[in-house]
Amino acid sequence: MTAYQPTPEFAASLDAQDPLRGFRDRFHIPAGPDGRPSIYLCGNSLGLMPKTARAAVEQEFHSWATLGVEGHFEDPSQWMHYHETLTEASARLVGAKPVEVVVMNNLTTNLHLLLVSFYRPTVTRYKVLMEGGAFPSDQYALESQVRLHGLAPDEAIVELVPRPGEHTLRTEDIEAKIQELGASLATVILGGVNYYTGQAFDMAAITRAGHAVGATVGFDLAHAAGNLELHLHDWDVDFACWCTYKYLNSGPGGTSGVYVHERFANRPDLPRLAGWWGHDPTDRFQMKKGFRPMPGAAGWQLSNAQIFPMAIHRAALALVEEAGGMAALRRKSEQLTGYLDYLLRRLELPAGTLEIITPAEPAARGGQLSVLVHRGGRALFDFLARQGIIADWREPNVIRLAPVPLYNSFADVQQTGAALEKWAAQAE
Template structure:
């Protein structure tokens, strides 16, 4: 595949790319928001994924079982609610590269992060600090600040924020590894994004974890922007824990059920401190209603409450599409789409007075499908013009436009149409 920068992306090329795309049929399984009676160019799956058409049927099935069986649907429903979270395990474990017992669909992202920090942020003596990337998503910052305060430390002292080098836009892995090394005697935890929400950088989870482990430091990851975007191998990479949401690349609806990963070496350790709830208790004795918490082995032992079945039904609807599409095939299409998008942006920049500087790493193994762009001037105006022409991208203060062609529902024709709009803008 060669998108030489001298050629522009033509309608013929886009049609040929769509025709040869083995995943093209999946687009029709989603509702595409409309703009003046035609499909918008939806490039915001990094924020909220689109609705699969089958979501409604999955939710209706549970409403119907509720109507038919009432409480008895916990055991007599088509998909018994008592075990409902298990129905998400297979695909989630494939997406993050884990054993089934290492994942659980549960709760919400920030709640789960707190629960995991209770277990895995265990400051002791001189080792009480947390290393994270500077300007991480605010909810992560707030969660970590409040956790260190909860343990009696001050965030300014207990949180080490690593920024890219002056004048650079993304982090060098070598700098992250060196920082872990330099602070090895004071770090209790390294907590990073999988993919940074603002610049789209994919961090090297394997190397970061290995470096942390060399110094008996735990490593956890917020995969909000990574899951469903990039194939992951959390088990083999030895990550200690991870959490994610499902409303971005996993298309499971606003505020949808989130998920966690706990490596099996921790998941089988019932003596780990944790905040417990009855759904984390051993399934076979849960309804005996006895005193004394006995966690189920694995990530499921971190559950607190009974499953939000209607949200989980939406989750299953999308996960079933991922099962059919396969994360590796999605990634292959995603890589091809990002090469096209990059070429379009580069060519636009050769013509335009308002340039769009890409702050996402170029290297394929350091990014997923999101591109983050900074306009040389009047960024919001550029963004607004795109919106008026039916491009749904997103704007992050103070000046970042994020665009993500999502392989499960975006087409190459979307990219061709984006090119036409951008090139007109450049004139």
């Protein structure tokens, strides 16, 4: 790509060359204060609504109204097998085999279900390694899982923190901590992308390091699924889960995905919390005692499919597939984020005003820049809102800006840079 320029004309030229530019019109974009479409940079918190979502849910309302219980078995939906229609696309999304993925429940529910199976502490191997400052749900989940085993969180949970004066973790420091914990380490569980800093972790390297000391390794991919190219199977990751309402645009509180490596596909001995829908379907309706899990990730299911949120997710996944999958989305994402990074760094501000705490290397970040505002952070956030720019505020002083390739344009990014330049001029 040619060197970035801050002008509207340059942004327009990039948009004209963008093979994904037409997808913007496939989403509902909230209006800004002036009634025009806002610049929505909050897809890392809640993605926008695909215009196909309403029709997808209406189809299931129609089936319910006209078929009742027979909707489980009759076309066009066949709710009995509805979750299976999401499997192939979900596997491609995270770089897995179909047997390794299932869509079910919500994110933290799935994290708990997976930890029941993959955090199995013993007297000597009981520690769990996570990132310090992980999203609170992950912290609470780990604390409660540790306590379920009669352990004290302060003793069992080891948190990774950056070096003094740094905001993100170095891969070599993560590997060193894993090696240091050695035979005491039971499980590694990190976010694929840290929600606060936007740092993307080297999941392949972390998995190798964890396996080298005999630990299981998993990831919460809430901010990575739909954001990064993932290769969970090839990276040999043991387990993972993700939500679908951020970069995957599947609606507030949307359904969740689960990945379990195929080495565990036929392990009925592996402890788990069982439910009817995870039971062998050949005799599921005989209502017998004695749980026999389905092969693969599907054996972790508890209940039948949540049809309405899954209908939205199916519509949203279809857009990802139509756009060319994660390779195409990631290419544009790196360009959008790179352009935003350029515009932020060219601002002429007094030292110590703004600081980008997201890594500068494209491979080490997702589609997000986290800006640490040392003075007047909330005032800047409110200023952006008045300009029709919807960002995300994180206490105590970080603004997250997340351009999403399916619906954000280079013009969105250029106008955000121009707004920040206007703010900088006023702040002098």
